[in-house]
Amino acid sequence: xxxxxxxxxxxxxxxxxxxxxxxxxxxxxxxxxxxxxxxxxxxxxxxxxxxxxxxxxxxxxxxxxxxxxxxxxxxxxxxxxxxxxxxxxxxxxxxxxxxxxxxxxxxxxxxxxxxxxx
Amino acid sequence: xxxxxxxxxxxxxxxxxxxxxxxxxxxxxxxxxxxxxxxxxxxxxxxxxxxxxxxxxxxxxxxxxxxxxxxxxxxxxxxxxxxxxxxxxxxxxxxxxxxxxxxxxxxxxxxxxxxxxxxxxxxxxxxxxxxxxxxxxxxxxxxxxxxxxxxxxxxxxxxxxxxxxxxxxxxxxxxxxxxxxxxxxxxxxxxxxxxxxxxxxxxxxxxxxxxxxxxxxxxxxxxxxxxxxxxxxxxxxxxxxxxxxxxxxxxxxxxxxxxxxxxxxxxxxxxxxxxxxxxxxxxxxxxxxxxxxxxxxxxxxxxxxxxxxxxxxxxxxxxxxxxxxxxxxxxxxxxxxxxxxxxxxxxxxxxxxxxxxxxxxxxxxxxxxxxxxxxxxxxxxxxxxxxxxxxxxxxxxxxxxxxxxxxxxxxxxxxxxxxxxxxxxxxxxxxxxxxxx
Numbered sequence: 001x002x003x004x005x006x007x008x009x010x011x012x013x014x015x016x017x018x019x020x021x022x023x024x025x026x027x028x029x030x031x032x033x034x035x036x037x038x039x040x041x042x043x044x045x046x047x048x049x050x051x052x053x054x055x056x057x058x059x060x061x062x063x064x065x066x067x068x069x070x071x072x073x074x075x076x077x078x079x080x081x082x083x084x085x086x087x088x089x090x091x092x093x094x095x096x097x098x099x100x101x102x103x104x105x106x107x108x109x110x111x112x113x114x115x116x117x118x
Numbered sequence: 119x120x121x122x123x124x125x126x127x128x129x130x131x132x133x134x135x136x137x138x139x140x141x142x143x144x145x146x147x148x149x150x151x152x153x154x155x156x157x158x159x160x161x162x163x164x165x166x167x168x169x170x171x172x173x174x175x176x177x178x179x180x181x182x183x184x185x186x187x188x189x190x191x192x193x194x195x196x197x198x199x200x201x202x203x204x205x206x207x208x209x210x211x212x213x214x215x216x217x218x219x220x221x222x223x224x225x226x227x228x229x230x231x232x233x234x235x236x237x238x239x240x241x242x243x244x245x246x247x248x249x250x251x252x253x254x255x256x257x258x259x260x261x262x263x264x265x266x267x268x269x270x271x272x273x274x275x276x277x278x279x280x281x282x283x284x285x286x287x288x289x290x291x292x293x294x295x296x297x298x299x300x301x302x303x304x305x306x307x308x309x310x311x312x313x314x315x316x317x318x319x320x321x322x323x324x325x326x327x328x329x330x331x332x333x334x335x336x337x338x339x340x341x342x343x344x345x346x347x348x349x350x351x352x353x354x355x356x357x358x359x360x361x362x363x364x365x366x367x368x369x370x371x372x373x374x375x376x377x378x379x380x381x382x383x384x385x386x387x388x389x390x391x392x393x394x395x396x397x398x399x400x401x402x403x404x405x406x407x408x409x410x411x412x413x414x415x416x417x418x419x420x421x422x423x424x425x426x427x428x429x430x431x432x433x434x435x436x437x438x439x440x441x442x443x444x445x446x447x448x449x450x451x452x453x454x455x456x457x458x459x460x461x462x463x464x465x466x467x468x469x470x471x472x473x474x475x476x477x478x479x480x481x482x483x484x485x486x487x488x489x490x491x492x493x494x495x496x497x498x499x500x501x502x503x504x505x506x507x508x509x510x511x512x513x514x515x516x517x518x519x520x521x522x523x524x525x526x527x528x529x530x531x532x533x534x535x536x537x538x539x540x541x542x543x544x545x546x547x548x549x550x551x552x553x554x555x
Contacts, residue, residue, distance in 0.1 A: 075533060
């Protein structure tokens with residue numbers, strides 16, 4: 001594609017999910033990220049106990065993300081055909097894993113104040 | 119504030135501005151000032167090319183009377199028809215409303231073009247309305263010549279093992295009915311392509327590969343035999359791609375015959391007759407995919423705008439292949455399927471043709487020559503089975519023109535190329551219609 005700009009990519013994403021869902025998802029991701037940063041700054045430390053549970057959520061997040069992409073695209077593991085496919089698959093899994101970890105960590109931190117634990 | 123404090127602050131301000139400018143530049147690709155004009159610009163056809171042209175022109179000119187002529191209320195996302203015909207997407211996947219895509223200020227005349235008179239610069243509709251123009255953009259697509267296949271009519275699609283996906287979403291859905299019946303029963307499936315220029319020359323191959331894959335997973339399994347009947351000596355017009363397809367056919371045990379042009383069918387007896395250099399050949403089938411010959415729509419063929427010495431049986435508009443401007447009538451342009459250029463009747467061609475055409479038209483409004491040049495780029499996500507495709511991109515010179523060299527190999531069957539076809543192509547297409555991509 002020539003002249004691939006951020007504006008064009010956003011236009012494509014808007015068409016893919018519909019503007020409402022796309023900006024909703026982008027907004028939700030931004031809110032969770034901001035809340036994650038908020039609890040980190042508020043607590044001024046990483047709670048390793050919460051982090052452990054967050055880590056346990058990572059494989060589930062990875063599997064869910066890969067499963068989601070396979071389901072909506074009528075494809076599966078047998079369709080991986082080259083190195084770039086492995087990279088895409090790992091990227092999808094990594095995004096799911098990190099997303100799940102951040103979500104679980106943030107949710108725990110918001111529910112339980114640091115004073116209440118340990 | 120000391121001078122030492124001020125410097126970093128100023129630097130920060132500058133960096134901030136630079137970042138903002140970069141973000142703005144990324145978000146809004148260079149948009150030139152609209153050109154003021156009172157010209158009457160007439161666009162014939164509200165398919166991919168016509169609507170994209172209307173949206174791009176509406177942004178580039180101010181004060182022009184832009185009129186779009188097309189009787190169809192529904193707009194078709196035609197690249198999706200292959201997916202509908204193999205049960206991967208529902209009929210509604212390809213349908214939207216024409217009016218949804220029109221920019222403000224463009225007039226839609228919901229009538230069919232009956233005649234084009236380039237000498238008088240006038241277009242007449244079937245309702246008898248006469249429309250004059252200063253600039254004309256012909257984007258009328260193409261017509262399927264069903265009558266050229268003896269014994270074939272569209273109402274037969276979906277019965278007696280007959281498929282034909284080009285006619286629209288209903289035809290594609292009925293093709294899926296025939297394909298799914300074949301996937302259960304098996305037998306010989308025969309895939310054809312016409313001897314004329316055609317819309318998306320990769321589509322017959324995609325359909326062949328998909329049906330083979332679906333049947334291999336269905337009850338037909340090993341009871342299936344697949345035969346691709348090519349109209350000439352190649353499997354694809356780009357030699358390096360043709361060779362790759364030959365290798366894939368060998369691996370999949372898909373048979374191929376050459377110089378076979380479908381001329382007649384007997385649906386009841388399931389026999390297809392092909393014209394070959396050795397005379398007519400009859401082939402019995404369990405599933406047959408018909409693609410009728412394709413020609414410029416009648417009003418174009420009768421307008422005097424067609425090439426006189428090329429494609430004489432098809433009537434594509436005589437344009438310069440690099441500017442899409444008519445070679446005899448400089449105020450006339452043609453984009454999309456109807457353009458008489460050597461390659462590419464695809465949505466990807468439209469995406470690359472329309473900005474070039476608009477550049478030349480806007481330049482003409484300003485009394486200068488346009489500079490943009492179209493080199494025939496087109497692309498075909500050549501599906502090789504459910505879940506994999508090859509992202510084949512090429513130009514007039516049969517060179518491969520990969521968008522992501524070193525990342526997405528054009529001749530490799532990849533999942534990512536399938537993801538592009540399944541996920542990204544329709545949104546890219548719709549963004550193109552709006553003039554955003």
